[in-house]
Amino acid sequence: EDKVVQSPLSLVVHEGDTVTLNCSYEVTNFRSLLWYKQEKKAPTFLFMLTSSGIEKKSGRLSSILDKKELSSILNITATQTGDSAIYLCAVVNTGTASKLTFGTGTRLQVTL
Amino acid sequence: DAGVIQSPRHEVTEMGQEVTLRCKPISGHDYLFWYRQTMMRGLELLIYFNNNVPIDDSGMPEDRFSAKMPNASFSTLKIQPSEPRDSAVYFCASTRTGNQPQHFGDGTRLSIL
Numbered sequence: 001e002d003k004v005v006q007s008p009l010s011l012v013v014h015e016g017d018t019v020t021l022n023c024s025y026e027v028t029n030f031r032s033l034l035w036y037k038q039e040k041k042a043p044t045f046l047f048m049l050t051s052s053g054i055e056k057k058s059g060r061l062s063s064i065l066d067k068k069e070l071s072s073i074l075n076i077t078a079t080q081t082g083d084s085a086i087y088l089c090a091v092v093n094t095g096t097a098s099k100l101t102f103g104t105g106t107r108l109q110v111t112l
Numbered sequence: 113d114a115g116v117i118q119s120p121r122h123e124v125t126e127m128g129q130e131v132t133l134r135c136k137p138i139s140g141h142d143y144l145f146w147y148r149q150t151m152m153r154g155l156e157l158l159i160y161f162n163n164n165v166p167i168d169d170s171g172m173p174e175d176r177f178s179a180k181m182p183n184a185s186f187s188t189l190k191i192q193p194s195e196p197r198d199s200a201v202y203f204c205a206s207t208r209t210g211n212q213p214q215h216f217g218d219g220t221r222l223s224i225l
Contacts, residue, residue, distance in 0.1 A: 098207050
């Protein structure tokens with residue numbers, strides 16, 4: 001059974017800080033790893049990382065996949081209060097099409 | 113393009129009642145997924161469809177849960193009879209192919225009293 005573990009479970013930082021969120025996984029046949037941001041409603045897609053795309057960046061957010069260590073990190077620099085959310089990591093197994101296995105998420109709170 | 117549309121947004125009902133949740137995927141998306149989210153267990157996949165056919169229902173908790181997709185633009189998740197432990201947020205998601213990210217609806221917050 002595929003498994004995803006995220007750490008820390010929750011985090012409180014001050015605006016302007018840099019944060020690193022961690023995701024480790026166990027999957028029989030890895031296809032991809034995805035990061036989502038969930039505020040009050042639907043999870044919204046951030047990044048998808050695969051064997052051919054192990055690093056992604058968008059503005060202040062970036063993510064790296066370490067296939068050797070079976071893990072990924074999500075970095076947020078110069079955090080803002082609007083970054084407060086739950087960040088979810090999920091993996092896809094090649095044998096299960098687009099089926100996502102999610103971690104329980106990291107709850108990030110950015111304070112003034 | 114309109115996103116994934118779910119209804120109702122909130123549902124409060126008494127245990128034993130039948131509950132039906134509805135989902136309209138993004139047009140042209142061939143895959144549809146139903147998830148349940150709770151504080152204790154996070155986001156769990158219940159069932160998913162490809163081209164209206166159920167592919168994997170191993171996450172459906174028990175026979176009280178059923179899902180259908182009669183056509184490419186509509187799916188339902190039914191709970192009968194409902195129990196308090198079914199209280200959760202239920203999300204529907206869709207994607208065009210197996211290699212693309214899923215897009216989520218805003219969810220249905222279900223409370224069973």
